[in-house]
Amino acid sequence: MPDAPTDHPAVPTAKIGILVANLGTPDNYDYWSMRRYLNEFLSDRRVIDYSPWLWQPILQLVVLTKRPFSSGANYKSIWNEEKGESPLMTITKEQVTAIRAQMHAQYGDRVMVDFCMRYGNPSTPSKVKAMVAAGCEKILFFPLYPQYAGATTATANDQFFRALAEEKWQPAVRTVPPYFEHPAYIEALAQSVERAYAAAEEPPEVLVASYHGVPKRYLMEGDPYHCQCQKTSRLLRERLGWSEDKLVTTFQSRFGPEEWLKPYTVEEVARLAEAGVKRLAVIAPAFSADCIETLEEINEEIHEAFEEAGGEHFTYIPCLNSDDAHVKALCAVIDDNLGGWVA
Ligand SMILES: C=CC1=C(C)c2cc3[nH]c(cc4nc(cc5[nH]c(cc1n2)c(C)c5CCC(=O)O)C(CCC(=O)O)=C4C)c(C)c3C=C
Ligand SMILES: [Fe+2]
Numbered sequence: 001m002p003d004a005p006t007d008h009p010a011v012p013t014a015k016i017g018i019l020v021a022n023l024g025t026p027d028n029y030d031y032w033s034m035r036r037y038l039n040e041f042l043s044d045r046r047v048i049d050y051s052p053w054l055w056q057p058i059l060q061l062v063v064l065t066k067r068p069f070s071s072g073a074n075y076k077s078i079w080n081e082e083k084g085e086s087p088l089m090t091i092t093k094e095q096v097t098a099i100r101a102q103m104h105a106q107y108g109d110r111v112m113v114d115f116c117m118r119y120g121n122p123s124t125p126s127k128v129k130a131m132v133a134a135g136c137e138k139i140l141f142f143p144l145y146p147q148y149a150g151a152t153t154a155t156a157n158d159q160f161f162r163a164l165a166e167e168k169w170q171p172a173v174r175t176v177p178p179y180f181e182h183p184a185y186i187e188a189l190a191q192s193v194e195r196a197y198a199a200a201e202e203p204p205e206v207l208v209a210s211y212h213g214v215p216k217r218y219l220m221e222g223d224p225y226h227c228q229c230q231k232t233s234r235l236l237r238e239r240l241g242w243s244e245d246k247l248v249t250t251f252q253s254r255f256g257p258e259e260w261l262k263p264y265t266v267e268e269v270a271r272l273a274e275a276g277v278k279r280l281a282v283i284a285p286a287f288s289a290d291c292i293e294t295l296e297e298i299n300e301e302i303h304e305a306f307e308e309a310g311g312e313h314f315t316y317i318p319c320l321n322s323d324d325a326h327v328k329a330l331c332a333v334i335d336d337n338l339g340g341w342v343a
């Protein structure tokens with residue numbers, strides 16, 4: 001190119017980036033790491049939509065003086081000490097390694113697979129920047145939430161779009177829609193239930209599908225999360241060939257004074273135990289990876305609530321994590337959304 005300036009920057013070979021996004025997790029469980037993480041998370045107006053004039057004083061002066069201690073202790077009880085990170089981080093890395101292997105086997109070096117977090121590290125802007133620098137002229141952004149919620153999918157996408165606004169050469173982009181009814185995701189859930197039931201001495205009488213909750217007001221204002229959770233449960237139950245009384249849908253992790261989606265998991269498991277259910281299983285279909293909400297809240301707090309109310313056998317069915325069937329499902333969702341970008 002005779003007219004090109006002699007100091008023309010190198011232009012890398014064009015690639016397609018697949019950027020998987022999860023929620024994020026604290027860097028450590030000490031007070032300041034917890035406070036930093038919770039501050040970023042709970043200041044997000046997609047998560048808590050009160051006016052900052054009202055909410056920020058409560059958050060800074062009340063919530064963030066207490067919760068980093070209690071949540072920090074919970075994180076300590078599940079921490080991956082060997083790797084120095086939370087389970088969510090370890091599992092996300094395993095998932096991305098498996099997805100990358102499958103994508104490279106299918107498409108070779110034309111695709112680049114990485115992950116980012118909405119809160120904390122690795123940040124979404126840092127990963128978008130790295131993909132653009134590596135030559136990604138197209139990016140498929142994949143929030144790892146099967147069911148859409150403003151508090152999860154939308155805020156992950158918002159952060160992605162804010163990061164794109166910083167780029168001189170902005171790639172063409174797509175965001176992956178929720179996959180709450182994708183047959184491969186339902187199949188992976190069903191196989192995990194069948195595995196757990198086959199391993200139990202006696203099969204559980206009832207399966208509770210416990211989803212992370214959101215304030216009920218979000219549903220009334222148009223968020224489809226509730227309906228997508230109900231549909232996942234129904235499709236799972238139909239795939240298992242069960243009657244309606246064998247699978248109950250509940251919502252967990254209530255935060256603050258407002259009413260959240262009901263029934264609350266902790267109350268429902270106690271009610272089931274009081275009604276005579278002795279053997280119960282719990283699955284958490286909204287979480288693509290085990291985390292504080294499943295390992296601590298379900299498998300410790302909710303487990304205890306069931307036993308205190310007279311239940312005898314509690315089976316926690318782990319999240320799909322890096323199960324082969326899950327990786328296959330996530331790759332199928334990616335493939336569905338790459339249409340026209342790769343041959
Ligand atoms: C305060 C409001 C919250 C809303 C609304 C909310 C929605 C929501 N969250 C997830 C998934 C995860 N949440 C996790 C942790 C977590 N969530 C909240 C609050 C809200 N979540 C808090 C304060 C915390 C931190 C832990 C604690 O202090 O109790 C996690 C786990 C992260 C980890 O590191 O392990 C996940 C995953 C969904 C899917 C959702 C709405 C649909
Ligand atoms: Fe949450």
Ligand SMILES: [Fe+2]
Nearest residue numbers: 226227228230
């Ligand atoms: Fe609904």
